[in-house]
Amino acid sequence: MMLERHSISVKMVLMATSNRNPRRSDALSRDRIVEAAIEILDTEDESDLTFRALTTRLSTGAGAIYHHVANKNELLAAATDEVIGRVLAEIAVDTEPRRAIRAISLSIFDAIDAHPWVGAQLSHDPQPAVLRIWKAVGLQLRDLGVTGSAQSDAGSALISYVLGSAAQYAAGARRSPNDTDRKAYLKALAAQWTQRDPDPFVDEMATQLREHNDREQFLAGVEIFLTGITAQTSWLVPRSQ
Amino acid sequence: MMLERHSISVKMVLMATSNRNPRRSDALSRDRIVEAAIEILDTEDESDLTFRALTTRLSTGAGAIYHHVANKNELLAAATDEVIGRVLAEIAVDTEPRRAIRAISLSIFDAIDAHPWVGAQLSHDPQPAVLRIWKAVGLQLRDLGVTGSAQSDAGSALISYVLGSAAQYAAGARRSPNDTDRKAYLKALAAQWTQRDPDPFVDEMATQLREHNDREQFLAGVEIFLTGITAQTSWLVPRSQ
DNA sequence: ACCTGAACACCGTTCAAGT
DNA sequence: ACCTGAACACCGTTCAAGT
Numbered sequence: 265m266m267l268e269r270h271s272i273s274v275k276m277v278l279m280a281t282s283n284r285n286p287r288r289s290d291a292l293s294r295d296r297i298v299e300a301a302i303e304i305l306d307t308e309d310e311s312d313l314t315f316r317a318l319t320t321r322l323s324t325g326a327g328a329i330y331h332h333v334a335n336k337n338e339l340l341a342a343a344t345d346e347v348i349g350r351v352l353a354e355i356a357v358d359t360e361p362r363r364a365i366r367a368i369s370l371s372i373f374d375a376i377d378a379h380p381w382v383g384a385q386l387s388h389d390p391q392p393a394v395l396r397i398w399k400a401v402g403l404q405l406r407d408l409g410v411t412g413s414a415q416s417d418a419g420s421a422l423i424s425y426v427l428g429s430a431a432q433y434a435a436g437a438r439r440s441p442n443d444t445d446r447k448a449y450l451k452a453l454a455a456q457w458t459q460r461d462p463d464p465f466v467d468e469m470a471t472q473l474r475e476h477n478d479r480e481q482f483l484a485g486v487e488i489f490l491t492g493i494t495a496q497t498s499w500l501v502p503r504s505q
Numbered sequence: 506m507m508l509e510r511h512s513i514s515v516k517m518v519l520m521a522t523s524n525r526n527p528r529r530s531d532a533l534s535r536d537r538i539v540e541a542a543i544e545i546l547d548t549e550d551e552s553d554l555t556f557r558a559l560t561t562r563l564s565t566g567a568g569a570i571y572h573h574v575a576n577k578n579e580l581l582a583a584a585t586d587e588v589i590g591r592v593l594a595e596i597a598v599d600t601e602p603r604r605a606i607r608a609i610s611l612s613i614f615d616a617i618d619a620h621p622w623v624g625a626q627l628s629h630d631p632q633p634a635v636l637r638i639w640k641a642v643g644l645q646l647r648d649l650g651v652t653g654s655a656q657s658d659a660g661s662a663l664i665s666y667v668l669g670s671a672a673q674y675a676a677g678a679r680r681s682p683n684d685t686d687r688k689a690y691l692k693a694l695a696a697q698w699t700q701r702d703p704d705p706f707v708d709e710m711a712t713q714l715r716e717h718n719d720r721e722q723f724l725a726g727v728e729i730f731l732t733g734i735t736a737q738t739s740w741l742v743p744r745s746q
Numbered sequence: 747a748c749c750t751g752a753a754c755a756c757c758g759t760t761c762a763a764g765t
Numbered sequence: 766a767c768c769t770g771a772a773c774a775c776c777g778t779t780c781a782a783g784t
Contacts, residue, residue, distance in 0.1 A: 292749080315777060325750040326778075332748095336777065387628055387672035395698050395707075402710050416713035420670075421726030425662065428669020431628035439630075457636050466636075469643050472657035485662030492733030533768080556758060566769040567759075573767095577758065 292324060294332040294342070301343045305381045310438065313340075341392060344385040348393035351375040352400050361407040362490055368400050369426050369486045373479070376430040376437075383434025386427050397423055410497055418493045425489060429482050450474050533565055535573040535583070542584045546622045551679065554581075582633060585626040589634035592616040593641055602648040603731055609641050610667050610727045614720070617671040617678075624675025627668050638664055651738055659734045666730060670723050691715050 300321050304313045315326050315336070322329070333339045351371050358364040376383040386393060401422055405415045440449040454470035541562050545554045556567050556577070563570070574580045592612050599605040617624040627634060642663055646656045681690040695711035 314775090316775090319751090325752095327751075327780075328749045330778070384628070387625070387669065387676060389676050390694060390697065392701065395701060398710060399702065399704075399707060403706065406706070413713060413717070416710070416717055417722055417725035418729065419710075420717075420722050421666065421729045424669035424673055424726060425666040426669070427673065428628065428665035428667070429661075431672060432665055432668065435628060435630050453631060456631065460633065460636060461640065463640075465644065465647070466640060469639060469657070469660075472654060476654070476657055476661075481658055481661050484658035485665060488659065488662045488730060488733035488737060490733075491736045492729035492731075495732045495736045496729060555756090557756090560770090566771095568761075568770075569768045571759070 292322065292328055292332060297322065297329055297332055298339065298342045298346055301339055302346065302379075305343065306379055310381045310384075337389065340385055341389070344382050344391060345393040345396070347375055347379050347382050348372070348386075348396055352396055355400070361404040364404045364407075365401065365422070365490065366483070366486055368397075368404070369422070370483065372397065372426055373430060373433075373482050376434050380434040380438045383427075383430040383437075387431050394423070394427075397426075405493075408493070408497070410493065414497070422486075422489050422493075425485055429485060433478055433482070446478075450476075533563065533569055533573060538563065538570055538573055539580065539583045539587055542580055543587065543620075546584065547620055551622045551625075578630065581626055582630070585623050585632060586634040586637070588616055588620050588623050589613070589627075589637055593637055596641070602645040605645045605648075606642065606663070606731065607724070607727055609638075609645070610663070611724065613638065613667055614671060614674075614723050617675050621675040621679045624668075624671040624678075628672050635664075635668075638667075646734075649734070649738070651734065655738070663727075663730050663734075666726060670726060674719055674723070687719075691717075 297318065300318055301313060304317055304321065315329060318329055319326055333342070351374075352368070355364070355367050355371055358367060376386075385391065398419060401419050402415060405418055410418050436449055436453070437446065440446040451474055454474040457470045457473065458467055538559065541559055542554060545558055545562065549558075556570060559570055560567055574583070592615075593609070596605070596608050596612055599608060617627075626632065639660060642660050643656060646659050651659050677690055677694070678687065681687040692715055695715040698711045698714065699708055
């Protein structure tokens with residue numbers, strides 16, 4: 265509140281410099297808004313992304329943001345698309361489809377590890393980011409010889425698995441930013457399980473829950489998928505071996 | 506607004522009858538609140554579940570609800586647990602683990618088809634419903650001979666897949682309540698894909714998207730899983746065949 | 747065309763006051 | 766113990782008014 269006047273003077277300085285350095289212009293744009301949203305989502309809590317927080321950070325009015333973005337949902341989708349797009353673009357082109365599928369899956373997992381809010385977002389409404397993922401996975405499946413509805417089924421299965429894991433993991437990761445917190449969280453969750461259902465079998469499951477490693481378990485799941493797809497494909501099309 | 510007075514008089518009638526018929530008592534309880542929440546979520550839009558809507562339906566005050574439920578998140582978790590608990594309890598005990606896993610997966614899929622809001626909820630924070638699902642799946646995997654960390658990995662993979670599919674499907678299903686709407690939605694989404702990325706390969710994917718059947722594709726994914734788990738298990742423990 | 751910021755129509759949650 | 770309902774501290778979104 266007390267910074268209001270100060271932020272105005274900062275803006276005036278920026279306006280002054282922008283005359284000499286147009287690259288540092290403070291002109292509002294969709295990209296700048298999305299960028300600011302990502303910063304807030306990464307730095308603060310997911311609930312801290314409000315239009316009021318955005319207007320403060322961008323030192324502008326609410327209406328100005330609506331001039332570039334239709335609503336909050338579109339803004340969240342754009343932020344998600346930006347993060348996923350960046351991550352998928354970085355994947356090295358690999359000639360071996362199975363290795364490429366592992367790399368794609370893992371890069372999405374890591375992106376959600378770094379930006380937990382993306383995990384929740386990816387299983388919401390039409391997401392442009394999901395098309396990117398479908399294309400990346402689909403191309404590798406094609407190279408693997410999986411086509412037509414089999415490709416659609418396999419792609420759907422893998423993508424649902426990746427997004428499902430991501431969302432599950434992100435739900436916990438949001439409240440445990442580091443490794444120690446994560447372990448404490450899993451321990452508490454395991455205790456909750458055994459308390460809620462005092463059954464020896466649940467006890468065993470709780471032990472596994474406590475001791476598992478997220479990343480390794482995620483990769484184990486990808487392997488189950490690849491094995492399943494390969495086995496089903498080789499059943500139809502015998503390998504040249 | 507104008508019904509305010511009327512709802513009060515209705516309540517007074519209920520109070521009068523409750524003296525003679527205690528089973529129809531209007532006493533507030535956690536169960537009654539959860540039940541009312543499920544009704545609103547099923548009947549109206551997800552965003553229509555507000556504490557004001559609840560107080561109107563239960564003809565009470567906001568504070569009364571907070572006396573039985575900690576907050577909105579807990580209410581949503583309880584509603585989700587109620588739906589999933591009901592569905593899992595109905596599954597016939599099947600001696601063949603693979604058939605049982607198919608039944609469990611499908612019943613969760615169908616529950617989310619009937620209550621799309623459950624799909625979004627299941628990939629949020631600690632959900633008691635998720636323990637139920639883990640236990641149901643874990644027991645079948647054990648019967649299949651999968652134990653220890655292999656059981657944990659396989660269970661995690663299957664559950665992530667089921668919840669991921671459910672969330673993806675529910676995201677679309679929320680805005681297309683019937684089959685005709687669903688087809689129109691898929692057609693629009695496919696058109697969006699081809700428009701956003703004019704690539705022959707994306708065109709093929711869009712065709713598959715338009716023509717696929719949700720339920721069949723979901724089951725195809727479960728099959729890929731079962732094949733993968735079986736193949737990996739038989740690799741380690743040769744079948745007695 | 748782009749931006750401002752007050753105003754609108756909501757939320758979830760709290761809490762003094764009642765029974 | 767259980768309930769009431771006004772009040773609080775927020776939201777996303779709109780829109781007349783400015784440049």
